[in-house]
Amino acid sequence: MSHSSKEMISFFITTRCNLDCIYCYTNKGTVKHQHQTLDWEFAKLGIDDYYTTQYKRHIRFFGAGEPTEEIDLIEQIYRYAKKKDKATTSEIQTNGCFSVEVADWLAQNVDIIWISCDGPPKIQDEYRPMLSGESSSEKIDENIQRMMPQKHTGIIGIRATITNRNYDKQIELIDHYSRLGIKNFWVDPIFPSIGEKVPVGGNLDMGRFTKHFIQAVKYAYDNGLTYGSILTCNFDEPGEYACRALLPVPHLTSDGYVSACDMALFGEDANHMDIFMYGKWDKANHCIIYDEKKIRTLRSRSLAKILQLSDSPCAHCSVAPFCRGYCPGEVVNETYDLFGCKKTVCKPVVNIFDSLSDREKSYIFSHP
Secondary structure (H helix, E strand, O other): OOHHHOOOEEEEOEOOOOEOOOOOOOOOOOOOOOOOEOOHHHHHHHHHHHOOOOOOOEEEEEOOOOHHHHHHHHHHHHHHHHHHOOOOEEEEEEOOOOOHHHHHHHHHHOOEEEEEOOOOHHHHHHHOOEOOOOOOHHHHHHHHHHHHHHOOOOEEEEEEEEOOOOOOOHHHHHHHHHOOOOOEEEEEEOOOOOOOOOOOOOOOOHHHHHHHHHHHHHHHHHOOOEEEOHHHOOOOOOOOOOOHHHOOOOEEOOOOEEEOOOOOOOOOOOOHHHHHEEEEEEOOOOEEEEOHHHHHHHHOOOHHHHHOOOOOHHHHOOOHHHHOOOOHHHHHHHHOOOOOOOHHHHHHHHHHHHHOOOHHHOOOOOOO
């Protein structure tokens, strides 16, 4: 279930959002991208191209904004993909704040539902309030309680961002949502917004995060739950590639580009994340033009190539086959180098790997 084996096509549905998260890493609110929605014709072409490959028939809804703000488009894409291959599976990463009608549709149709929230409620409402300023935690809890009885197969999980405010509340996070029926948890340390050097609220103390993360993993597994992180997403097996971004598999952006990475959301933005933009929609000629040179560049970021670099810390790391150079999106964002190293995670990755049992390193799902 390693991250690099998560073959899928992702749709960055819209920049519209009903929350006002204080640490949002996207620039969805800029004039250029405000209220921007993925074009159906582009989405259709993307599915047509993807379904000619041998990759898994898995579709995923994501975005700079909240995907369910355009639920009609989600349903349209879902129906088209299912018509092409009825075995198609589906996934969404959502903020969990939607109507009861949307909750029912997701529970009955989408196989994997990841709800982004940072609970307990006091933390969630501080970091991820509604645009109106109202509580978002109450709506999330209501929707989880509505969806869980309908979810006979698949997963509803929690994906939380960990900051200096909640690094020591990871077990509280587990307790709160497990009482609502959640069994799968994924937490990622906060990272800087695109182009920034420091995350909102300051750099997370990774030593403190690691200590509490290990405790939370063991607590979760002792209670029949799973608990993982971007730091551990490849712990289940050694391999060459850190991420699906290096295959690459398509992520269709709301401004008409094909990205390889969740962190590269807009092709129109000329910045250091452009290395992940390997395709563009040609509306006039009804096709997608792919950049073969960029595809080769992304595929070159293998563990073998990283180990050949004279200054790579990976060459002396016993955990390198299970980290594989770490998340390429975070690495490029913070070092401006596809073959760079995010040194702040090196020691935590090793400490976590050495502290977990084989059972605690395995998942029933891939990284969200």
